[in-house]
Each structure stands twice: as structure tokens, then as C-alpha cells.
Amino acid sequence: MPTETTSTAAPWFDTNLEERLTPSVISFFSTYCHLEREALYKHLHFIHQRAWDIRPYPCIGQWGFLAPKIQDSPAYATVLQRVKNGDTILDFGCCMGQDLRFLAANGAPSDNMYGADIEPAFWELGYDLFQDRSTFRGRYLESDILGDTTALATSSLRQQLQGKVDVAYAGAIFHLWDLDTQFNALAGLVELTKKDSIVVACQLGSVEVETKPAWREGLKPRLFHNADSIKKLWDRVSETTSTGWRVESRIVDLDVLLPNEKDRSWMDKTNRGLFFEATRVA
Numbered sequence: 001m002p003t004e005t006t007s008t009a010a011p012w013f014d015t016n017l018e019e020r021l022t023p024s025v026i027s028f029f030s031t032y033c034h035l036e037r038e039a040l041y042k043h044l045h046f047i048h049q050r051a052w053d054i055r056p057y058p059c060i061g062q063w064g065f066l067a068p069k070i071q072d073s074p075a076y077a078t079v080l081q082r083v084k085n086g087d088t089i090l091d092f093g094c095c096m097g098q099d100l101r102f103l104a105a106n107g108a109p110s111d112n113m114y115g116a117d118i119e120p121a122f123w124e125l126g127y128d129l130f131q132d133r134s135t136f137r138g139r140y141l142e143s144d145i146l147g148d149t150t151a152l153a154t155s156s157l158r159q160q161l162q163g164k165v166d167v168a169y170a171g172a173i174f175h176l177w178d179l180d181t182q183f184n185a186l187a188g189l190v191e192l193t194k195k196d197s198i199v200v201a202c203q204l205g206s207v208e209v210e211t212k213p214a215w216r217e218g219l220k221p222r223l224f225h226n227a228d229s230i231k232k233l234w235d236r237v238s239e240t241t242s243t244g245w246r247v248e249s250r251i252v253d254l255d256v257l258l259p260n261e262k263d264r265s266w267m268d269k270t271n272r273g274l275f276f277e278a279t280r281v282a
């Protein structure tokens, strides 16, 4: 499994935008920010390079921000309906806030939306990408969830949102970490929730539980879950936080998350997509 590189020769840095402009991508940008196909090319190439310069994640190199993954989650309809009904959503590891914009484009008000990320420059770039600085009312909280729960206790995330989050979404972030970091991050998110809240995630998983090399220096080797091991992680989180959760998890073929063959070609054959939805019952 490859690790971080800033080189644009990386197999996950794709300069071909044409094939990414599917009818649903065109419709998203046209509905949400009234950018039509002709205007998109220059604009999106510019954003792509700037985002890569902030942090060269494969999802950026592969234009993942054009087709927000939240729509692929089995919980998407529930999430959309809950936010439309006034629930507060936190997108953790929100990057440019594309998943929140996708919900907004599909009728959810942005008033109760929060995005949290370690890289504020991504959030700023999101306003450029979606051209909605004066209309999008979602708020951004800079947050580094790495470290122990004590670090989180002093973060603005906990100060502002403890017990207030109805829907927590985490897209393509837990797979960057080792098991203990995933545990700390989940336990931290649980602090922000209340009864009936849901935590929804999509990430890379594996047929069998697998350890992969660290994504970058300073991080520990990553743990890729299967559908059972993610439930075990939730058992540990429930016990430690004295909360109860009903967890549904699903492993899917990679093409569900990454329909473009190019985006899967550099990945290990055992990689899969993993979705989970946890509902707080106590």
C-alpha cells in the first residue's frame, strides 16, 4: 500500500478531468453553484492543484471532491432527511466541505452544519471551489483529533459541540490511522453525541483485518477493518464511554467507492470499501 508523496507522478494524481465530469457531477455543480460545464475546466484544475499543494491525499489527486462519498453511504437518505429536519451534522475530516455542500445541494439547510479538519486551508479553498462564501452558513472548527482524549477535551470541537451533534460523518479518515488512534477519535466523537445520534463513516477496509504501512512519517501503521472488527472497535468505545450503540457495517467491492478503474489500479487486491452506521441507543 503506497504512502504519501507530493509528486504529481503518483498514480493517484490524475490530470484528466474530462472523464470525471459525469452527469451527476455536472448536475451537482450546476445546481449548487451555477457553474456550467464550460466554466468548470479551468476552475476545477486550479482547485485540484491548490488542494494537492495543501495535502496530497489520493482522494484529492483522484478528484474525489467532485463526487462526495456521502451519497454512496447506505445511510445517505437517513442523513439527508435528518439534516433537512433540523438535525445538527458534524463532518469530521471535512476537507473542502464537499459532503456538506452535497447535502445542501439536495435541499438540506446549511445552518446546522459543522465541518472540522486539521487543515483550515482546505475549508478556505472550499469557498473558492463552491463560490458560496456569502450563502453557505455551515461553520468550521479547526481540530486535530490525534492524540488522547485529553487533547480533545481542550479543543474547540468539544467546547462547542459536546452533546449537540445529531449526525457525525467521517469520510475516508479512519483508515489513515492505527487502532488506538481510531479508538481515541471515535471516543472523542461519542462525547459530542446524545441519545439517537448517528455516526456514519465510509473508508477503505479489507477482506481480513490488515495492517498497512503508515501513511506518512509521524503516524503509526494503519489498520484496515473488516465488517466484524469495526464492531469490536465500537464495543470497546461503548464500554469506555458508558454509552450504547447499535452498529451496522458493510464491506463492499471497491468499485462502489471508486467507480473509475484508474483509482483502484494502485491499490492492494484485498482492499474493499467499508461503511458503518452506529446509532446511539443509550
Ligand SMILES: C[S@@+](CC[C@H](N)C(=O)[O-])C[C@H]1O[C@@H](n2cnc3c(N)ncnc32)[C@H](O)[C@@H]1O
Residues within 6 Å of the ligand: 055, 057, 059, 064, 065, 069, 092, 093, 094, 095, 096, 116, 117, 118, 119, 122, 143, 144, 145, 146, 170, 171, 172, 173, 176
Ligand atoms: C483523505 S481526506 C478525506 C476528505 C473527505 N472527508 C472525503 O471523504 O473525501 C482526510 C481528511 O482528514 C483530515 N485530517 C487528517 N488528519 C486529521 C486529524 N488528525 N484531525 C482532523 N482532521 C484530520 C485531512 O486534513 C483531510 O481533509
